[in-house]
Amino acid sequence: GFRGLTCTIPHKIAVMKYLDEIDPIAAKIGAVNTVVNDNGILKGYNTDWLGVVVPLENILMKNVGTSLDLSLRNKRVALIGAGGAARACGYGVIEKGATLTIFNRTVEKAERLAEEFGKNVGTGKYVGTGRDLSLHEYDIILNATNIGMGDLINETPVPKSAICEHHIVFDVVYSPYETQLLTDAKAVGATIIHGTEMLLHQGIAQFELYTGKKAPEQVMRKALEQKSK
Numbered sequence: 001g002f003r004g005l006t007c008t009i010p011h012k013i014a015v016m017k018y019l020d021e022i023d024p025i026a027a028k029i030g031a032v033n034t035v036v037n038d039n040g041i042l043k044g045y046n047t048d049w050l051g052v053v054v055p056l057e058n059i060l061m062k063n064v065g066t067s068l069d070l071s072l073r074n075k076r077v078a079l080i081g082a083g084g085a086a087r088a089c090g091y092g093v094i095e096k097g098a099t100l101t102i103f104n105r106t107v108e109k110a111e112r113l114a115e116e117f118g119k120n121v122g123t124g125k126y127v128g129t130g131r132d133l134s135l136h137e138y139d140i141i142l143n144a145t146n147i148g149m150g151d152l153i154n155e156t157p158v159p160k161s162a163i164c165e166h167h168i169v170f171d172v173v174y175s176p177y178e179t180q181l182l183t184d185a186k187a188v189g190a191t192i193i194h195g196t197e198m199l200l201h202q203g204i205a206q207f208e209l210y211t212g213k214k215a216p217e218q219v220m221r222k223a224l225e226q227k228s229k
Helices: 014-018 024-029 048-062 084-095 107-117 180-187 195-211 217-228
Strands: 004-006 034-038 041-045 076-080 099-104 121-125 140-143 168-171 191-193
Touching (some): 004 195, 024 041, 024 048, 034 195, 048 084, 048 168, 048 195, 076 084, 084 099, 084 107, 084 140, 099 107, 107 121, 168 180, 168 195, 180 191
Parallel strands (some): 076 099, 076 140, 140 168
Antiparallel strands (some): 004 034, 034 041
């Protein structure tokens, strides 16, 4: 037997129909990344949203006393993408009171997701390379696409010209460790969050679902750092 499994792109939505139970949060997000086997009953959960929210809140806490506020409440978030990962990212920041705008190449897909999320959500058209993308009014840029990994390793979802020093730029892509988006953001003086932070914190939540015990965060962080850098 097995205790559980992790479900990755592109199966996070498709897997749901094969499960016996779906956690209410995963149902709201519309995607599952964690399956727990409870005596033969397969339960679906989503820990990706915690993988986004916890690193963002950690960064904001470090900026106490600066122009960055402590909480995500009323922060303006530009979310790039409208797939399974974007669903979790969007849910997480909305849950914490942020205002969200979803940018996607297929604007209809962004609009459908915005409709599901409801209040405090807008959409923006993301055209081609996004050269005309204007993100100055946002506090946080969150990439939830696969641009920057695999065959797209040298590409970026956001042009360097659209990134400002006041931005927090979070890329959920964790391989490579530093994507082109994060390299560009660092160059203009923005605050960056690596995708490994999302991987770590969603994994901490998974560990606790599988074992019922508190996760050894520092041990997990060290193991991840050794593998990713």
